[in-house]
Amino acid sequence: MTATRPLRSELCDLVAAVRAYVEWQGVLGTTGFPRLGRGGGAVPAVDSAAVERRVASVPVSEPGGESRSDPAPLPPSPPRPAVAEPTGSRAEPGTGTATTPVVFPGAAPVVAAASEARSPSGAGREQSETAARDGEAVRSRLAVLQREVAAxxxxxxxxxxxxxxxxxxxxxxxxxxxxxxxxxxxxxxxxxxxxxxxxxxxxxxxxxxxxxxxxxxxxxxxxxxxxxxxxxxxxxxxxxxxxxxxxxxxxxxxxxxxxxxxxxxxxxxxxxxxxxxxxxxxxxxxxxxxxxxxxxxxxxxxxxxxxxxxxxxxxxxxxxxxxxxxxx
Ligand code: SF4
Missing domain, CATH: 3.40.470.10 (Uracil-DNA glycosylase-like domain)
Incomplete structure (x- = not known):
């Protein structure tokens, strides 16, 4: 980033770059980034060089101007950042890795669907269906047994x-x-x-x-x-x-x-x-x-x-x- 560019323009470009990066992560299926622990630790491997290139490629608007072009596609993606999967699980003490995931708004439907699949209502439905099947099987076997008794x-x-x-x-x-x-x-x-x-x-x-x-x-x-x-x-x-x-x-x-x-x-x-x-x-x-x-x-x-x-x-x-x- 250059110091000669107006601050407003630079901030716009940074926001655009971050947004593009987040959207790209969403496409890859990432559902959150870990926060850093108090003691620091592994930082998600953001490709800062790519961000720099992305920023440099964005046309600079004139001072006072509001318009800017759509963000250009990011360069070929680096490997998925070497961060712990955002499972929400607490990291082992001392590793300084993920604790609480930050969920992307775009990933909410996926999270909601998974959550629904595990929700009590979903489990309850499954249990009641299983119980109904078991009940039917028991009634059927009792009917067979009753016929045996009759004979x-x-x-x-x-x-x-x-x-x-x-x-x-x-x-x-x-x-x-x-x-x-x-x-x-x-x-x-x-x-x-x-x-x-x-x-x-x-x-x-x-x-x-x-x-x-x-x-x-x-x-x-x-x-x-x-x-x-x-x-x-x-x-x-x-x-x-x-x-x-x-x-x-x-x-x-x-x-x-x-x-x-x-x-x-x-x-x-x-x-x-x-x-x-x-x-x-x-x-x-x-x-x-x-x-x-x-x-x-x-x-x-x-x-x-x-x-x-x-x-x-x-x-x-x-x-x-x-x-x-x-x-x-
Ligand atoms: S015949 Fe005897 S063993 Fe058979 S069902 Fe009747 S009571 Fe039970």
Whole structure:
């Protein structure tokens, strides 16, 4: 730069040169320059000779004149300045290199697009799409499993069934109720817990602040034992594979085992329900199980209602839900 040129003209040329350089960097995809650390350090390798040439090539306007020609193209670009990529990451202590990037206005759309791709809304959308796909896959596999159950002849209970009884609800609350086996009403309709005990269970679920379809309800055995007798150990063992697959697919956070037979079917134990109700157990080392009385028992023994409600409140606490003020 020459000292004989008017200061105003020189400043105009410098600004033009800097602007051209910045635009060129934008074309190259640079999104920012690092600031220098307090202790100095690596300076972006600006080609000062090129800037000088660029300045020298710009026609000098007369003093007082406002006009100037458009900036000429910069000479062939030097290698991209040897600066750290403007990732925004903090440099290692002592290197004196990049800390906070300066973002070019022209690069904003690129930055915004990248930011949108990483934004919670973008991630949330992706997660919900994945969840929808997973949900569809689970429903599809459950439907296949239900057809297998309907065709099952693995134990003697298939001989007397009208319908196998697979499950009801989707378990979106993370809560799964496991009962003993279908009764006459369930056998007739092919749906679990639709008789008087089922209606009480529905009231309990409503009392928990949940909709019927927010819980998953299934049984230890899928076919009705004759005369409403308890399923026998070999029948429970034969049917266990279906229950295990259901639980694998539904993946509940917590299960409520309704009655002694449900507890026995899950844990292969002979402990009485009165002794073990209200005490958490762990199914397969990962799913919390709350044993409680069967609704049919509660119908016969109304005093047991309070115990069941206390157990259900524990379940709500476990899944982090609000405890309704009144028992069902
Ligand atoms: S109770 Fe279970 S194992 Fe027995 S026939 Fe029905 S589905 Fe099969």
């Amino acid at each position: 099952c002849t693995a134990c003697r209970l298939h001989l007397g069934r009208h319908h196998s009884v697979f499950a009801r609800g989707m378990g979106t609350s993370g809560i799964c109720f496991v009962g003993e086996g279908p009764g006459a009403e369930e056998d007739a309709q092919g749906v679990p817990f639709v008789g008087a005990a089922g209606q009480l269970l529905d009231r309990m679920i409503a009392g928990m602040g949940l909709r019927r379809d927010e819980v998953y309800i299934c049984n230890i055995v899928k076919c009705r034992p004759p005369e409403n007798r308890r399923p026998q150990p070999d029948e429970m063992a034969a049917c266990r594979q279906f229950l295990e697959q259901q639980l694998e697919l539904i993946d509940p956070e917590v299960m409520v085992a309704l009655g002694a037979t449900a507890v026995q079917g899950l844990f292969d134990t002979t402990e009485g329900i009165t002794r073990i109700r209200g005490r958490w157990r762990l199914y397969r080392g990962r799913i919390a199980v709350m044993p409680t009385f069967h609704p049919a028992y509660v119908l016969r023994t109304p005093a047991a209602r309070r115990d069941v409600w206390n157990d259900l409140k524990e379940v709500l606490r476990h899944v982090g839900r609000e405890i309704p003020g009144r028992s069902p």
